Every structure is written in structure tokens, then in C-alpha cells.
Amino acid sequence: MNRLFAAPIAMLATLTLVVVLLWVVQKSIEFYQNVKAVGNHPGNRTILWHNHLLAHFLPPIRGLTSGTNYVFNKKYAVYEQTGWDIVTCISSFPAPRVEFLIADAAIIKDVTVAHVSFPKPVFLYRALSIFGSNIVASEGHTWKKYRKISAPAFSDRNHRLVWEESLNTTRDLINTIWKGKDVVEIDRVDDITLQIALNVIGVAGFGRKMPWQADTVVPPGHTMAFHDAMRLVSTGIILRITVTRWIMGLIPKWVKVRAAFDELELYMLEMIRNRRTTAKKEERYDLFSNLLDANDDELLVEGEAKLTDQELLGNIFVFLLAGHETTAHTLAFTFALLGLYPDQQEILYRHIKSIIPNGRNPTFEEMPLFTHSIAVLYEALRLFPSVPPIPKISAEDTVFVSTNKAGERKTIPVPQGAMITIDVAGLHYNPRYWKDPEVFNPSRFLGDWPREAFVPFSQGARACIGRKFSETESVAVLTMLISKYKITVKEKPGETFKERKERVLKTRASLTLMPVHMPLVFSRRE
Numbered sequence: 001m002n003r004l005f006a007a008p009i010a011m012l013a014t015l016t017l018v019v020v021l022l023w024v025v026q027k028s029i030e031f032y033q034n035v036k037a038v039g040n041h042p043g044n045r046t047i048l049w050h051n052h053l054l055a056h057f058l059p060p061i062r063g064l065t066s067g068t069n070y071v072f073n074k075k076y077a078v079y080e081q082t083g084w085d086i087v088t089c090i091s092s093f094p095a096p097r098v099e100f101l102i103a104d105a106a107i108i109k110d111v112t113v114a115h116v117s118f119p120k121p122v123f124l125y126r127a128l129s130i131f132g133s134n135i136v137a138s139e140g141h142t143w144k145k146y147r148k149i150s151a152p153a154f155s156d157r158n159h160r161l162v163w164e165e166s167l168n169t170t171r172d173l174i175n176t177i178w179k180g181k182d183v184v185e186i187d188r189v190d191d192i193t194l195q196i197a198l199n200v201i202g203v204a205g206f207g208r209k210m211p212w213q214a215d216t217v218v219p220p221g222h223t224m225a226f227h228d229a230m231r232l233v234s235t236g237i238i239l240r241i242t243v244t245r246w247i248m249g250l251i252p253k254w255v256k257v258r259a260a261f262d263e264l265e266l267y268m269l270e271m272i273r274n275r276r277t278t279a280k281k282e283e284r285y286d287l288f289s290n291l292l293d294a295n296d297d298e299l300l301v302e303g304e305a306k307l308t309d310q311e312l313l314g315n316i317f318v319f320l321l322a323g324h325e326t327t328a329h330t331l332a333f334t335f336a337l338l339g340l341y342p343d344q345q346e347i348l349y350r351h352i353k354s355i356i357p358n359g360r361n362p363t364f365e366e367m368p369l370f371t372h373s374i375a376v377l378y379e380a381l382r383l384f385p386s387v388p389p390i391p392k393i394s395a396e397d398t399v400f401v402s403t404n405k406a407g408e409r410k411t412i413p414v415p416q417g418a419m420i421t422i423d424v425a426g427l428h429y430n431p432r433y434w435k436d437p438e439v440f441n442p443s444r445f446l447g448d449w450p451r452e453a454f455v456p457f458s459q460g461a462r463a464c465i466g467r468k469f470s471e472t473e474s475v476a477v478l479t480m481l482i483s484k485y486k487i488t489v490k491e492k493p494g495e496t497f498k499e500r501k502e503r504v505l506k507t508r509a510s511l512t513l514m515p516v517h518m519p520l521v522f523s524r525r526e
Ligand SMILES: *[C@@H]1O[C@H](CO)[C@@H](O)[C@H](O)[C@H]1NC(C)=O
Pocket: 043, 044, 045, 046, 060, 061, 062, 063, 064, 065, 066, 067, 078, 081, 082
């Protein structure tokens, strides 16, 4: 190499090394300060935050990252190892982070009740605001405003609609897709449950009947039918929030997804306009109509802000998103569990038969009678909560008080800005509240059960507003399907029960917890 350049290059290399070293030293100091800030309370110390996108592509490497799907996969293990129902995760990339994982029901209750002291880290929810600000991705006054307008939309009349459409769409599945066949093999059961949930939200969310089979009528001014836009939006959401608009324009399949988002927005704006310009002709109880009615209510106190069209879109979109995937996956896990445990399925079937012996449809009024259907769903939700980690943030310096396995009581310092993660999976598998937590035992939800240790819909003021909507849909679909079909798992020769269970119940962490591959067989009863 030319001698003339050797010196500057060496200098540059030294300089780079010094900068890198300084950066490492600074990161290390921050890291140890954070360890000190939590009183060195036990837990994981890793370089990469376990919830960072990058961590999803790496296996667990001690000291580097805790692995994909960490919060769900570890279940209660980290609490078992440390002896505490609250642990700390300290990490330094992408930013220095202090996080508390909590599986202690009393502390979780305090955190959800004091929702002003422990707000949502809104930045984690930004992706949900594609169409506008909304009830899930907001805090403070804005959230209050959305909550006030949205809460009445989830009315009894709306739930009745949910019930009816859940039965109708299940009936249509059996008659027109399965054509009443005696045995139906489904390679991926979530294909079916996602479509059911989409059809229900179509009617009960938007007042639009969604067909099982695509039809091709595209109204003037549009490039795709409403239900096609809905379908593409619901499956393309992860793509839409991770890839920027213009990059989506490069791949034909993605162009279509992008167009679906534009189309859905157009449809929703049209629905708002139609509502405003046509005189009220019929009573409608879908969420969107309810939301528009509440927003146009003349009794809304002067100065009390109404929602803008953008906020209306933001909220209805988040109902679509939050309501559809979670319910669908819960039903999928429920079907798979019943397929794995025929005895439990038989108990459920007998109970359903005892209420509707002649095979007629269950009515909305009868919903509370289907206690076994509810118990089975709750047990599936306990084992597979849709949202395993619920994130909060500490708005101020505070403390948590907890007791460990050995009975030792401790006050743990919580610095301002720390992430507070309600570890739903940790709580649901906590043997302090649940006997044999790994066992699928729906009957634990029949008698008295620890309500504070079951938070699949979170709790307190920020609890899921669509809980009743989702439960109504799940009970109706489950009850109707089990009354007509027996579910079994598609077996692989030579497989043990344990292997089969692991194969069928394998999960993936997406926006919500989802099954990986659930092949099931539905056989007609009688
Ligand atoms: C996380 O912590 C638990 C218990 O402290 C430990 O067993 C596990 O190996 C840790 N994981 C990593 C990736 O460091």
C-alpha cells in the first residue's frame, strides 16, 4: 500500500476503535445503573430486548436474547427459577430498558386499577393507528373521549346480532362449504375460524353480510368488493405496518394489499356519508352505526369533542382488527384442545344436548345456560391467552411489594419510565392460583375460581371493550359446531400423544398469539 495513505488509515482505524469502545463503555454503565435501579432484583440480563423485532429471528442465546415468543413460551419457568412472581429484564439494545414481568395477581390488579400511574406505552401501539387515532392506541383525555363514544356501541342489541350472525355463518359453513358431508378434513383450522370471525364482524361490526364464497360484484367507484377489501386488510395487516407504502408498490401481491387498505377507507367514508345524508329508515345495531349515532347525538354536551371522520375510521378499524384475530385464534385453540381431549369434548357435548336436545339452534337468552361452553373457552384462553404480554409503563418512581416462594417479603424499587409487563401467560400458569396449571381442565371454571388470576381481556378501566362481543361469538359458534360435529386431530402414524399435542398446539407470536398448523377432522354426529 502507498505509504502516503497508511498513516491516515491507521489513524482512522484507531479513532473508530476509540469511538466504539466509548460507546460500549457508555452502554455498560447505563446497563449497570439500570440493574442498580431495580435493586438487582432477579431476572434476565440480555443485550437485546426480548420483544424487539430482531429477537424474533434469533434463538435464545444466554446473555444476548431470550428467544422468539419468550413471554409465552417460558410460561411460569422464570418465576419458578427465581422464586419470585415478579422478575426484571434489563437490556441495552435498541435502547437501555428496564422491564418488570409480573405474574403476581395482586400487583397486576394494582397496576390496572391505577391506570393513570401506569399508562400504556402508546408508542408500541402506533402501528394500530393506520386509519386514525383510536381507543386502543391512545391515553388520557383522548382515550376517555373514545371510550365514552364507543362503550354504548357494544350494546345488548349488538350482542344479539353477534349471536345470530355467529349461528348463521356457522350454518352456512356446514351447508354450503362442507355441503353437509359426514367427514371434513381441515388442514388449517384457523382458515375457517378467521373466516367465521370476519363474517361476524362484517354483520355485527359494519352491517354488511359477508359471503363464504367470493362474489365478484364491484360497485361503481371501487376496484374491489367490500368483503375482498376486508379479507385482504385482515390478512395483510402485519405487512402494511412493517413495510412502507412505496415499497409495497414494488410487488404485485403487495400492491393489492395496499389497494385493499385504500378501498376499505373509501368504503368506510362512504358509509359515514350515507349515514349523514339519508334520513334514518331502519334501526341498525352494528358497531359502526352505533358509533355514528353516538357521535351525532345532539345531546352531546356543547364543547364535548365529537370524533372526526378520521377518528371514527381509526376506532372502527381497531374493532375490526382486535375483534377478529383474537376470537378466531381462541376458537382454533379451543377446537384443537377438544380434539386432543375427547373425554372433555364428550362432557361438553352432553351438556349442550341437555339444553337443546332436539338439535334446534340455541337462543341468545340461553347463553348463560351454556356453562360448559364458557368453561371450555375460558380454559382455552387461560392456556392460550390472545395477548400474552400486556405492556404498561411506570409514570413515576414507585415500588412493588411481593413475597417469594420462601415467604420472604421485599420492596422492589420501580424507576420512572420502566416498562411494566402484565405477564398474562405467567399468571395463567402460576401454580399459586391454578392447580396443575399445565392440565386442560375446563371444570376448574365451573365452581369458584380465582377471578383475579384470569386476565385474558386485561382488567380495570382499560380492559377489553369487546369482551362480551367476543364471548358471545365464541359461545355461539362452539355450541353450534359441537352439537353437530365431533372434532378429532388428524393423526400422524407412530406419533405419541405428547408429540401430537406439541405439534398441534405449537404457537407463533404475531400481533396476537396464533396457532402454527392445526389439522383437524370434523365428523358429523349421529
Ligand atoms: C433467562 O433467565 C432464566 C432464569 O433466570 C434463565 O434460565 C434463562 O436461561 C435466561 N435466558 C437467557 C436467554 O438468558
